[in-house]
Amino acid sequence: MTQAPTANNRMAKAHSSAETLTEVSTETHLKWLRDMQLIREFENRTMQAYQQAKIGGFCHIYSGQEACAVGTIAATKQDDPVVTAYRDHGHALARGMSARACMAEMFGKITGCAKGKGGSMHMFDRPNWLFGGHGIVGAQTPLGAGLAFASKYENEVLKKGVHPDHKPKQKITLCYLGDGAIDQGAFHEALNLASLFDLPVIFIIENNGYSMGTAIHRHTANHENLVARGESYGIDSIKIDGLDIRHLYSEFKPFADRCRENSRPGFVDLKTYRYQGHSMSDPQKYRTKDEVEEYKNKDSIARLLNQLMEEGSMTEDSWKTMQNEIRDEVLDAVEFAESSPAPEVEAELFTDVYALPQKNLSPTAEYHHGARNPLL
Amino acid sequence: MTTLEMIDSKIHPAVGEWTLPDFVDEADLPGRDGDRVIQFREAIREAMSHEMRQDEKVFLIGEEVAEYNGAYKISQGMLDEFGPRRIIDSPISENGFAGMCIGAAMYGLRPIVEFMSWSFSFVAADAILNNAPKMLYMSGGQWGCPIVFRGNDGAGGQLASTHSWCVEGLYANVPGLKMAIPSNPYDAKGLLATAIRDPDPVFFLESERMLGDKAHVPEEQYYIPFGRARLAREGEHCTLVSFGRPVHFCVEAAEKLAADGIECDVLDMRTIRPLDIDAVIKSVKKTSRVVVVDQSWPFGGVSSEVITQICERCFDYLDHPPVRVNTEDVPTPYAKNLEAAYLPNPTKIEAAVRKVIEATA
Numbered sequence: 001m002t003q004a005p006t007a008n009n010r011m012a013k014a015h016s017s018a019e020t021l022t023e024v025s026t027e028t029h030l031k032w033l034r035d036m037q038l039i040r041e042f043e044n045r046t047m048q049a050y051q052q053a054k055i056g057g058f059c060h061i062y063s064g065q066e067a068c069a070v071g072t073i074a075a076t077k078q079d080d081p082v083v084t085a086y087r088d089h090g091h092a093l094a095r096g097m098s099a100r101a102c103m104a105e106m107f108g109k110i111t112g113c114a115k116g117k118g119g120s121m122h123m124f125d126r127p128n129w130l131f132g133g134h135g136i137v138g139a140q141t142p143l144g145a146g147l148a149f150a151s152k153y154e155n156e157v158l159k160k161g162v163h164p165d166h167k168p169k170q171k172i173t174l175c176y177l178g179d180g181a182i183d184q185g186a187f188h189e190a191l192n193l194a195s196l197f198d199l200p201v202i203f204i205i206e207n208n209g210y211s212m213g214t215a216i217h218r219h220t221a222n223h224e225n226l227v228a229r230g231e232s233y234g235i236d237s238i239k240i241d242g243l244d245i246r247h248l249y250s251e252f253k254p255f256a257d258r259c260r261e262n263s264r265p266g267f268v269d270l271k272t273y274r275y276q277g278h279s280m281s282d283p284q285k286y287r288t289k290d291e292v293e294e295y296k297n298k299d300s301i302a303r304l305l306n307q308l309m310e311e312g313s314m315t316e317d318s319w320k321t322m323q324n325e326i327r328d329e330v331l332d333a334v335e336f337a338e339s340s341p342a343p344e345v346e347a348e349l350f351t352d353v354y355a356l357p358q359k360n361l362s363p364t365a366e367y368h369h370g371a372r373n374p375l376l
Numbered sequence: 377m378t379t380l381e382m383i384d385s386k387i388h389p390a391v392g393e394w395t396l397p398d399f400v401d402e403a404d405l406p407g408r409d410g411d412r413v414i415q416f417r418e419a420i421r422e423a424m425s426h427e428m429r430q431d432e433k434v435f436l437i438g439e440e441v442a443e444y445n446g447a448y449k450i451s452q453g454m455l456d457e458f459g460p461r462r463i464i465d466s467p468i469s470e471n472g473f474a475g476m477c478i479g480a481a482m483y484g485l486r487p488i489v490e491f492m493s494w495s496f497s498f499v500a501a502d503a504i505l506n507n508a509p510k511m512l513y514m515s516g517g518q519w520g521c522p523i524v525f526r527g528n529d530g531a532g533g534q535l536a537s538t539h540s541w542c543v544e545g546l547y548a549n550v551p552g553l554k555m556a557i558p559s560n561p562y563d564a565k566g567l568l569a570t571a572i573r574d575p576d577p578v579f580f581l582e583s584e585r586m587l588g589d590k591a592h593v594p595e596e597q598y599y600i601p602f603g604r605a606r607l608a609r610e611g612e613h614c615t616l617v618s619f620g621r622p623v624h625f626c627v628e629a630a631e632k633l634a635a636d637g638i639e640c641d642v643l644d645m646r647t648i649r650p651l652d653i654d655a656v657i658k659s660v661k662k663t664s665r666v667v668v669v670d671q672s673w674p675f676g677g678v679s680s681e682v683i684t685q686i687c688e689r690c691f692d693y694l695d696h697p698p699v700r701v702n703t704e705d706v707p708t709p710y711a712k713n714l715e716a717a718y719l720p721n722p723t724k725i726e727a728a729v730r731k732v733i734e735a736t737a
Binding site: 081083112113114115116117118122124125126131132133134136139141142143144145146147148149150151153154156157158162163164185186189190192193196351352353354355356358359360361362363365370372373375376 | 396432435467469483499511512513514516517552554652654681685
């Protein structure tokens with residue numbers, strides 16, 4: 001199962017970046033723009049709803065990082081597994097979850113993607129192969145290795161689908177984490193296992209420069225050379241500018257294809273920036289307003305929009321139309337979330353605890369099966 | 377109450393199809409008497425090998441399980457039969473490989489994760505407590521986690537504080553997991569077979585001190601239902617409740633007491649979640665006295681839970697407050713005499729029963 005990685009198997013530029021770009025249609029570029037703007041608008045409404053106390057708990061806003069989720073997921077197939085941390089609304093939407101299911105989850109409604117049992121940090125979407133939404137920093141990295149282990153096992157050992165309706169194939173798992181997570185033991189253990197067992201998983205570091213409120217130079221050693229961390233495990237590692245989605249895709253797509261073809265892990269230092277605080281309760285005393293403004297001037301949505309306008313694929317009018325459509329979609333999601341019923345205590349509190357509930361599993365609870373998840 | 381219409385007893389949208397047999401009465405299981413005598417470790421191996429032959433989704437991973445043939449020789453020969461893709465040596469990296477297998481289980485495989493000792497599971501605590509038992513719930517029923525974690529639990533013999541953990545007191549606290557603690561080879565095989573087919577995460581606790589124990593074990597595969605205690609000995613004066621290795625101490629104590637005409641029911645719980653409290657209540661209603669023997673610490677442990685449930689359900693039947701015999705409430709000592717004094721043993725159990733009997737005579 002194991003094979004020594006070749007001495008220098010870094011990106012050999014199988015496809016040149018320019019070549020990859022020409023393969024991307026205008027239609028796709030417009031879809032990226034739309035997906036990113038959807039996330040931006042969705043997060044604006046999320047913050048509003050949070051301030052109105054319609055959303056509770058911890059809530060982490062993705063604004064600023066949109067190109068990361070959209071640009072990398074664009075390089076995957078629909079049934080490639082995806083797993084991420086708690087800043088997960090963007091990944092859920094980019095993966096294809098409806099704004100309704102995502103918003104309703106945060107409102108704690110039965111129509112949410114986890115029937116209101118997960119909340120902002122736990123977006124799961126089985127039809128779109130999204131395996132969460134995980135709350136403990138770095139905990140999703142071994143899970144990502146395991147998803148890749150399973151897809152490889154399915155393809156090479158079972159040679160048939162784990163479920164009857166699924167065909168085995170060479171898949172790539174995307175496992176997202178923030179720069180704060182690279183200091184966790186779980187992350188290092190996952191990288192070691194992924195390289196040792198030749199697992200087709202890409203660890204995507206959404207490097208927004210802060211581990212909560214601790215700047216990267218204060219939280220990790222050798223912070224200017226994160227790829228060294230991947231390379232030290234014999235893993236193909238690249239650094240990509242995560243604010244320019246076209247550049248991002250042109251670098252990431254051939255990289256991901258190679259990981260898939262060679263059944264090897266990858267490591268990506270994806271430099272990005274978040275506009276909001278770590279969570280909704282963050283006063284952001286650790287950075288200056290000038291710094292935030294500096295990054296807003298490099299905004300990934302504005303950049304793509306300008307490029308498309310310069311190329312004539314987008315006009316002021318068509319942009320307005322797109323924005324209006326998105327605004328309506330998100331407002332509809334908010335309305336849907338507000339008008340949806342909360343999960344009934346009797347019907348849902350004790351369901352989905354066990355797939356096979358049995359007598360006497362608890363001294364106080366009788367477990368049973370509840371309503372079918374709305375996404376299934 | 378709403379029910380999930382597509383779930384018959386063998387399919388769940390989060391874990392797919394499983395083939396756990398319809399449960400039978402104890403009387404329908406193959407007999408416990410016979411001359412096919414094998415060791416506890418072989419019984420575990422037989423259960424795993426049989427399930428691996430039946431279902432290619434099942435694989436075994438752990439430290440030294442493959443080329444070393446198992447640190448405790450449980451997986452001896454399995455690499456030869458199943459090959460390195462299904463019998464997998466892991467690095468010493470419990471958080472990594474336990475977490476990896478949880479991801480694999482979510483995807484649809486059925487991993488068996490061997491911890492050389494449950495004492496080493498703490499470095500994987502986030503994976504096994506925060507991910508495995510909660511995945512089905514926090515995904516709103518979308519992704520399940522059919523996985524077995526197994527390994528040695530309890531004092532192994534002068535292994536001192538960090539290597540002698542009994543994790544049941546801590547881990548049984550967590551909803552979403554099931555827990556089995558066999559006391560003998562026959563139950564080990566039948567309970568592990570059930571654990572592997574169960575669609576939920578199962579924590580399976582073995583004991584290094586029992587791996588060499590021998591008993592008759594049927595060759596065929598059989599499935600002991602979870603949540604059914606075994607009556608190891610019958611008597612009307614006092615109920616002894618235990619699980620795992622201390623069951624033997626209870627039987628030994630009961631034999632000594634019988635010489636003085638004190639007869640005990642000895643209940644081997646076999647699983648802690650689910651806990652066959654019905655069997656305990658039935659016995660206590662008969663004997664009116666109960667001693668619970670638990671090899672983990674007393675504070676907030678399994679014995680406390682069993683006694684609480686007894687008090688909740690049949691307080692009026694008790695002639696004497698319930699008594700517990702635990703390991704003493706200190707870190708596990710190294711010195712032979714200190715370790716012996718620390719653990720539950722037949723003498724302590726016998727004394728506890730005599731105290732209850734004398735007080736109610």
